[in-house]
Amino acid sequence: MFTKLRNRFLIFNMLITSIIMIAAFAAIYIITYSSIHSEIQKKLDQQSQMQIITKEEDLPDNTGKGTRSTIQKFSLNDNLSFDIEVDKNGKILNIDSFVDMPDKAYHKAAETVWNNKKDNSTITLEGKEWRYSIAKIKKEVIRNEEKSIVVENNYRIMFLDVTAYNKTLFQLLTTLLSVALIMLFVIFIISFYFANRAIKPIAEAWEKQKQFVADASHELKTPLSIINANYDALLANQEETIKNQLKWFDYIKIGTDRMTKLINDLLAFAKMESINLEIRKTPFNIGNTIDEVILSMEAAVIERGIRIISSIEPDVIIKSDPEKVSQLVTILLDNAVKYSNRNGHIYISLIKSKRRVVFSIKNSGKGIAKQDLPKVFDRFYRSDLSRTYENGSYGLGLSIAKTIIDRLGGHIHVTSEENGFTTFTFTLKLHS
Template identity: 70%
Template sequence: MFTKLRNKFLILNMSITSIVMIAAFAIIYFITYSNIHSEIKRKLSSGSQMQITIEGTDLPENTQKGGTISSVQNFSTDGPLSFSIEVDADGKILKVDSFIDMPDEAYSKAAATAWSNKKNNSAITLEGKQWQYAVTRMSKHVILSNGQQYTADENKYQILFLDVTESDKTLFQLLTTLLFVGLIMLFVIFLISLYFANRAIKPIAETWEKQKQFVADASHELKTPLSIINANYDALLANQEETIKSQIKWLGYIKIGTDRMATLINDLLSLARIEDVNFETRKMPFNMSNVIHDVMLSMEAARIEKRINLSHSVVPDVIVKGDSERVKQVVTILFDNAIKYTNDNGQIEISLRKSKRHVKYHITNSGKGIAKQDLPKVFDRFYRADPSRTHEIVGYGLGLSIAKTIADRLGGEIHVTSVENDCTTFTFTLGV
C-alpha cells in the first residue's frame, strides 16, 4: 500500500516537473529560433537592389541623359556567405552577382530551384550548404529634370541567397543540448523525488503502524475486564438461588471490570479529543503555582497511603497564559505517575521555576527508574516501563501519552530523564 502511495507521489512530482521543464526548454528554443530567423529575414530584405533612371534636359554635366545609376546593398563580408541572381520573367539567368567560387551549374540549379518555388524565405541545399533565399521583383525609380519622379516595376526579378548552414547547426546543437540536459535533469529529479517521496511516506507508514499497534493494544486491554465480567456473570448464573448479599463478591468483581473499562474508554476519548485538529485551547492568564498546590492536595491521600515523603519548591504566583484545565491535567498525570512508580517510603520532589520566556515544572520520584533504551518509548500509548509490575499498577499506559499530546497542543514540551535504581525526572516546559 505504501509503495503504491510512494509511486503515486513520484509519478505526480515527475509529471509536474517534466511539464514545467519541457515548457521552459520549448520557450528557450522557440525564442532562439525566432531570433535567428528574424535576423535571416532582415538580412535577406536588406539585400534588395534598386535601379535609378535619370531623364531630362537640365542635367549635370557629368550625367548622361537616359543613363542609369544602380544601387546595390551588399552583405557584410564578415557575415554569412551570400550571392544574388537576376532573372527574367521566364526564370532565365540574366546576371549573377557573387564572390563565391562555385561552378555555373550550381548557380543554374539554385536559380531553377528558387524560380520553381517562389515562396520567400525557403531553403535549398547547394554545395553541401543550406541556403535560404528570397525572390523580389526589381523596380526602377525615374527622376525627371523638372523634379518629378515615379517608380515603375520591371519585368525582372532578383533572387537573394544567404548561407544559413551555421544557423541551422546552432539550432540543432541547441536542441541536442536541451535534450541532453533535460534527460540528465530528469534523472537527477527522479533521484531527488524518490528520496523525498520515501521521506514523505515514512511518517505515514510509522503512523499507520502505531495505529495498528494502538488498536491491538486497546483490544488487549479491553479483553481483560471483559473476561472478568463474563467469568463473574457465569458464576452468578451458576448460583441463581443465592441472594444478592451472598453473591456480592462476584458483583464486586464485575464492578471492578466495568470501572477498568470506563477508565480506559474515557482515556481513549480524551486522547481522541485532544488529537482532533479542531481541538481548541483557551488562552487565559492563570496562576500555575495555585494549580500545582491544588493537585498536591488532591493526591495527598494516595501519597500518604504509600508513605511517600514530598518536598516542593514552588515559586508563588507564577502567571501563565494558557488553558488552565489542560495544564492541570498534565500536572495531575505527572504527579499520579510519580506516585505509582515511587517505592514505598520513597521521595517525590516538585519544583516550579520561571524565566523570562518559560515556566519549568520538575517532578522527581525515587524508585526503580527507567532503562536508557526505554526512555524514547515512555510517551508511547499503552507503554509501561516496568512490565513486572503491570498488574500491580492501575492504569493502561495512556496517561503520559495524553500529557505529551496536551503539551504539544499548548506549545510546550515534556522531557524525561532517569537513573536506574535511583530516580526519574519529568520536566514540563510552557511558554509564558
Template identity: 45%
Template sequence: MFKRLRNKFILLNMTIITIVMISAFAIIYMITYSNIQNENQIKLTNIAVSPIMMNSLVKSDDSNTSRVFVGKIPNDYASTFSVLVGEDNQLLNVHSYLDLPEGIYAQATQLATASNKESAVISIDGQRWLFKINAMNANLIIRGKSGVTQAPVLEQIYFMDVTESYNILSQLLLTFGAISIVMLFVIFGISLFFARRAIRPVEVAYEKQKQFIADASHELKTPIAVIHANAEALYANKTATVESQQKWLDYITAETDRMGKLVSDLLYLAKTDSEAVNRELAPFNICHVVTDVLLAMEAVVFEKGITLSQNIEPDLIANGVPDKIKQVVIILLDNAVKYVNENGSINVTLRKSRNHILFSVKNTGRGIPKESLPKLFDRFYRIDPSRAHDGGYGLGLSIAKAIIENAGGKIYASSVEGESTTFVFELN
C-alpha cells in the same frame, strides 16, 4: 501499499515537472526561432530594397563566370548573393561577394524558382540559404562578337546564408535536451527523497493505528473476560441472595469502572487526534494547581516513606486549561510515586525560564533505558510488561502529552539509568 503510494507520488511529480519543463523549453525555443527568422527576414529585405540597376549590368557572351564583383564587401552583403533570372527560369547573371562554385548558383536558382514561394529556406550541401524573389521588368545588355543584344530579366533573387542561425537553433535544442536529461535525474532523486519523507508520517500513523487497535482490543479483552466470569458465577447461584453474591458484583463493578476510564481516555485521545478539543486557553496561576496536587499526595508519599522536596516560585501565570494541567501534574507525580525506589526521593520544581513556565518531577530509582525514552508517550506503552495490570492502561503519559501540546507547550523526559528519571513540561 505505501510503496505503490510512493511510486504514484513520484510518477505524478515527475509528470507535472516534465510537462512544465518541456513547455518552458518549447516556448523559449519558439521565441528564439521566431526572433532569428524575423531578424534574417528583415536583414534580407533591407538588402533587397535597392535592386541592381539593369542598365549598368553588361555581360559578355564569352564570359565564363557570368558574375559581377564590386569593390570592397559591405558588411550586410558578406554572406549574400543575388541572381538575375530570365525566361524559362534561365540564370542570366550572378551578383556575388562569395567565392562559391558555379554550380551552387545554378542549383540555388533552380531550387528557389521550383519552390513557388516568394521567400523560403533551401539547403545546399549542408548549407542553408534564405531567399527572396523580387519581380522585375528590365533587360540585361549582352555584348558579344555578334554585337549587342538584350535579354529580358523577369526576377531578381536574393540569397543569404543562414547556416549559422540554424546551427544556433540546433545547439539550443541539444542544450535543452542535455539539460532535460540531467534535470530529470535530479528531479527523480529529489522526488524520491521528498516522497519518502511525505509517505513516512502516513506509514508511521498507519502502523500506530494498527498497534493502537491491537493494544486496545487486548486491554478490553481482560476486563470483559473478568465480567463474563463473574456473571457466570452469579448465574451458577441463582437462588443466592444479593448480599451473598456481593463479591462477584464488586468484581464486575470494579472492571466496569476500569473499562469506563479506559473508554473515556480513548475518547479524549481521539478528540486530540481530530483536533476537536476546545483550545480556549486562559491565563491562570499554575502555582495554586501544583500546590493543591502536592497537598493531596502528601499522605501517599508519607506512607511509602518517600522524601518529597519542592521548589515552587510564587505567582507564575501560564496559559492553559487549569483542570487539564492539574491532570498532567497528577499523572506525572503518580508516575514518580510508582517508580521511585524504596526510601527514595521526589523533587518537584516550578520556575520561570525566559518566556516559559517549566514544571519538572524528578524521582530516584532504576531509571529508564535509552531505547525506551522515545516510546514513553506512546499509547499502551509500558517499560515493565509485568505491570500490565496494575490498574492502569499505559495511557497516562499519552494523555499528558496531548494536554500539554493542546495548550501549545511541550513535554519530554530524561533519565540516568540506575539513578533517576525526570519529566518536564513547558507552557507559555
C-alpha cells in the same frame, strides 16, 4: 498501499514539473527561432527593396544600343550572400556574388529555385544552407531630376547563407534537450526523496493507529474476561444468596471499573489529538495550580507513605490553558505516586528560566531502563507489566501528557536511572 500513494505523488509531481519545463524550454526555443528567422527575413527584404538606379540618358534608344546602369552591390553584414537575375523563363541574366563558387553551382541554385517557385524557402548548396527570396526587379529612373519606379519582367533571387543560424538553433535545441533530461533526472531524485518523506509520517501514523486498535482490543479483553468469568460463577451458584456471592460481584465491579477507566482514557486521548480541540489560553498562576493538584492527591500519597518535597517559585504567571496544565501536572504526579517505592520521595520544582517556566517532578523507585526511555510516551507502554493491574495503569497517561504539552506549545522529556530516580520535566512560555 503507501507505495502506490508515493508513486502517484511522484508521477503527478513529475508530470506537472515536466509540463512546466517543456513549456518554458519550448517558449525559449520558439522565441529564439522566431527572432533568428525574423532577422534573416529582414535582411532578405532589405535587399529585395534595393533598386537599380538608371539615368535617363542610359535608357535604350532606337539604335538598339545597350544600357549602362549603376547597380547597388550588397553584403549582408558578415553573412555570405549572392543574387541572381533571371528573366521570366528562369534564364540567368546576371550574377552578383560575394561568394567564390563555380558557375555550375549558381546555375543549379537558379534552376532549383525557379522550378520550386516557393518564396522564402531553403536549399542546400556547396555544403551550406541558403535561404532565398524572389522579387521582381525595380528600377529607379531619373528624368529631369524627377524619380520614377519602373517594374521589369525580370526577377532577382537573393540568397543568404543561414548555415550558422541553423547550427545555432540545432545547438540550442540539443542543449535544451540535454538540460531537460538532466533536470528531469535530478527532479526525479529530489521528488522521490521528498515523496518518501511526505509518506513516512502518514505510514507511521497508520501503523500507530493499527497498533492502537490492537492494543486497545487487548486491554479490553482482560476486564471483559473478568466480568464473563464471574458472571458464569454466579449462574453456576444460583441457589446461593447474594450475600454469599458478593465476592463475584466485587470482581465484576473491579472489571467494570477498569474498563470504564480505559474507555475514559481512550476518549480523553482521542479528544486531545482532535484538530478541533479548543485551547483557551489565559494568564494564571501556575504555582497555585500545582499546589491544588498536590492537595487533591494527598490521600494517595499518605497511603503509600510517600514524602513530597516541593520547591515552587512564587508568582509565576504563564499564559496557557489552566485546565490542560492541571491535567498535565495531575498525570505526572499520579505516575510518580504509582511508580515510587513505598516510603519513597517525590521532589517537585517550579522555576523561571529565561523566558520559560520549567516544571520537574522526580520520584524514587525502580526507574526506567535506558533502552525503554524513548518509549515512555508511546501509547499503552508500561515499563513494569507486573504492576499493570495492581495500580490500574493502561499506559495512556504519559501519551496524553505528551499530546497536551504539544498542543500547548511546550516540550517534555524524561531522564531516569535504574533503581534510582525518574525525572519528568516540561517547559512552557512565560506570560509576557
